[in-house]
Amino acid sequence: MTFLQMLIDAASVGGLYALTAIGIGLIFGVIGLVNFAYGEYIMVGAYVLLLTAGFYWPVAVLCVLVFVVIFALASDWLVFRQVRRAPPETLMIVSFGLSFMIQYFYVMLFGSLTRTVNFLPEISRGFEVGGLRIAGVSLLQIGATLVLTAALAIFINFTRIGYQMRAVSENPRMARLVGVNSNRIIAAAFAISALLAVTVTVLFVAQTGSMTPFFGVSLTMIGFVATVIGGLGSLPGCALGGFLVGALTTLLQMLLPPDLQPFREAFVFAAVIVVLLVRPRGLIAVRSSLERV
């Protein structure tokens, strides 16, 4: 029973990380951008929930969705499109600068202290099934991860935009030559990653009920790590990486002796280094990531 309990907890945390990792991995796969500002898509959504507190909840979620998608598209249009051809380290620092700027803009607007909102308290209430204590939000996290990952896989593999997205990711120049409007495809990728960010926001806020302008950072960091160990550019890899990091964190939390508890993160990241050394291209390597002569 305790094992099942552990499994459920691990899967729900892992699910949240997997969604974050897929959002980051999708953009990386399409334009090679390591998007630090992804955490800010999650963060700004939380503040929309704060402002729409008291609305009927689907309305609130819709507001978040609209705002975050527009926000993500604007970040692409105003910033990332301007540096499309820049070297990768510049892209990385640009996204970091953007993320930094947005965080402090929110400090200006809302202050740097923790704000709380009571969003959908019903779903975070736990219930017991045969001795297992399950919070509704854990089930939602697992469910959302499965549904969204499956939907995304279908979208990428079987729709027109999905085909084009893979084409841009394989070879942007060739894709342009055969008539793919790459800016539109990239915008679509940003919109989808914003959708994933909204899911993370809603689940995260429903679970914790609190936010600061900086809470996106730690999620993004874990998302990156998950993306890289899963295999950059491979969406199943990102999902797997997210699940593994989440599961490992949860397991360590339960299994480590108390005096080693504070060092939990050190163990997780040491494991990340080991995975990278054994499989530098990630657990599920993408063929196009191999350097060609």
Place this chain on the structure above:
Amino acid sequence: MIDEAKITPSAIFRFLWPCLAWVVLLAILTFAISAISPAMSRIATDTLIKLIMVTGLYIFIGNSGILSFGHGAFLIVSAYTSAWLTIPPMMKKVILPNLPQFLQLVDAAPYVGIVGGILLAALVALLIGIPLVRLSGIAASIGTFAFFIVVSVIYNNWTGWTKGTASLVGLPVYVGPKIALCAASVSLLVAWLFQTSRYGLLLRATREDLVAARASGIRAERLRLVAFVLSAAVAALGGILWGHSNGALSTANNVYLNLQFTIIAMLVVGGVRSLSGVVVGTLTLSIIGEIFRRLEIGVDIFGLNIILPGGSREVLLGLCMLLALILRPDGLTRGLELSWPRRSANRHKLPQENPMELHS
């Protein structure tokens, strides 16, 4: 490298020119600024120490082309080592009663702390570098970042030795603008000698085209390791001086994470591919940051009292960074070094490098 057949003073001067010119400029700026007021002299010291850190970072990133997010760890390791060695024993007994006996009793001079800190950071860099240099590209960045998190979590929770998230106080404050200037000049010189040495040039070849460099028999991993250790040592010097200029150390509130991102940003804004980029980037972001800090406190301009709301300094700083990168994606210097004035203007210019294209 200089042509060994023609080593004359003028040839050496010409060879060192791109580095010396910056050192002279920094010296003039330092003396001019620290003459204004003690507060300004603190700002000069702080900027010079950041310059040392950026130089350290550049030795690895600039030559190998691999973005490291791990150098913050060397700042932490070296700063705490120097603190353990140099805090007076009387204070250590009170502040850090859990330190082992031999560290409790040590009462070392500042330079022992510096040497100790650099050695330990270099050793850590060697140990972690051996596996990490096998990684390339984004995996290397994440690998070094994971290393940083491991070190930072350990120091954050190792309360008996580091006071954890509370401040470790009592470090002798001996760093002023002059010491910082000397250290910065030495760092710049080390970086210049390394990048023009045989190893530096070979490493730059692996940066431009790893496959071709390997095919020509260059051992990329070994060269990267050399650069990684050297770069950690120089960054460590910056970390130590930082501690001894503030008089206190803390790992709370992601201090080192933010510091690390600040120095990476300085390097990228200036241009990762040249030593001039290090100086230009550090000075630019420091000056802009300082101006906005003043504005946030409030300043009178033509009788108007301008006070910016809290948080706006960072927003404006971020905005400037973005603008700089969008307008000049290869950095303000575009990877060029200073050239020898007049006759042979193109002699020391590096060839214009094409921005790396995304691998298709």
